[in-house]
Amino acid sequence: MTTPTPFGARLRAAMDARGPLCVGIDPHASLLADWGLGDDVAGLERFTRTVVEALAERVAVLKPQSAFFERFGSRGIAVLERAVADARAAGALVLMDAKRGDIGSTMAAYAAAYLDPASPLFSDAVTVSPYLGFGSLRPALDAARAAGAGVFVLALTSNPEGTEVQHAVRPDGSTVAATVLRALKDENAAEAAEGRLGSYGAVVGATLGRAPQEACVDLTIDGPLLAPGIGAQGATPADLPSVFGPAIKNVVPSVSRGVLRHGPDAASLVAAASRMAEEVRAVAE
Numbered sequence: 001m002t003t004p005t006p007f008g009a010r011l012r013a014a015m016d017a018r019g020p021l022c023v024g025i026d027p028h029a030s031l032l033a034d035w036g037l038g039d040d041v042a043g044l045e046r047f048t049r050t051v052v053e054a055l056a057e058r059v060a061v062l063k064p065q066s067a068f069f070e071r072f073g074s075r076g077i078a079v080l081e082r083a084v085a086d087a088r089a090a091g092a093l094v095l096m097d098a099k100r101g102d103i104g105s106t107m108a109a110y111a112a113a114y115l116d117p118a119s120p121l122f123s124d125a126v127t128v129s130p131y132l133g134f135g136s137l138r139p140a141l142d143a144a145r146a147a148g149a150g151v152f153v154l155a156l157t158s159n160p161e162g163t164e165v166q167h168a169v170r171p172d173g174s175t176v177a178a179t180v181l182r183a184l185k186d187e188n189a190a191e192a193a194e195g196r197l198g199s200y201g202a203v204v205g206a207t208l209g210r211a212p213q214e215a216c217v218d219l220t221i222d223g224p225l226l227a228p229g230i231g232a233q234g235a236t237p238a239d240l241p242s243v244f245g246p247a248i249k250n251v252v253p254s255v256s257r258g259v260l261r262h263g264p265d266a267a268s269l270v271a272a273a274s275r276m277a278e279e280v281r282a283v284a285e
């Protein structure tokens with residue numbers, strides 16, 4: 001059996017070739033309406049296919065938001081499965097935004113769903129929540145390693161409510177977020193030692209302003225940093241240097257509604273993603 005190329009290496013190659021932008025596939029009911037589509041499975045299917053056909057050959061990462069597919073039950077999941085397969089076939093890396101987190105034994109089942117190559121929902125990476133303890137994520141971390149896939153762990157999320165948990169201070173004086181980031185750095189150590197980008201990423205909102213730098217939070221985890229919050233949540237690519245400082249070279253800026261609102265015309269979606277990618281390129285150099 002051949003050893004799969006680790007996710008971190010595949011992501012770095014995609015970022016170099018296509019730029020680091022991630023576009024989210026978030027079929028909000030309001031967007032379906034704006035696109036002249038029904039809030040039903042046919043509308044979901046058309047919306048998703050349009051985004052994948054327009055962008056999967058262009059952007060480094062597509063990030064379907066699982067919740068918007070789950071709300072249609074098994075037929076929505078079937079649309080998601082097809083989107084994952086089509087996007088990967090067109091060359092995009094697929095980051096499944098599922099934010100799973102549970103006790104270890106259940107986490108193993110989530111890992112089987114998203115990180116086992118035999119699963120119909122197998123993705124290049126998945127988002128997970130560490131709030132049952134970082135150690136509870138072990139089955140996902142191990143499954144990702146075995147499959148050459150990746151995991152993005154919520155560390156400092158883009159929403160204002162996140163701070164009440166993530167900034168909580170532990171008995172040793174470090175914040176919960178700093179603990180998560182340190183654990184990720186440890187997971188990435190082997191890949192970093194070989195000079196490669198690690199496969200274990202953190203989610204750090206682009207909306208945080210200078211807070212991480214002022215709090216001296218160490219974002220140098222030797223892995224990718226997914227930065228949601230650009231566009232509808234108010235952040236712009238110009239905010240990235242102050243949020244991430246020197247870690248900016250590993251940032252994957254993520255935008256969903258900020259691009260999707262330009263549909264349903266495929267050329268307009270492509271143009272919106274290209275403008276965003278150009279803004280990112282200008283600040284990341």
Ligand SMILES: O=c1ccn([C@@H]2O[C@H](COP(=O)(O)O)[C@@H](O)[C@H]2O)c(=O)[nH]1
Pocket residue numbers: 024026065097156157158159203204205228229230231232233254255256257258
């Ligand atoms: O901290 C986080 C983690 C994940 N998200 C997800 O990203 C997109 C953002 O959508 P926009 O339309 O660009 O606001 C969405 O799927 C969130 O669940 C996040 O926003 N913040």
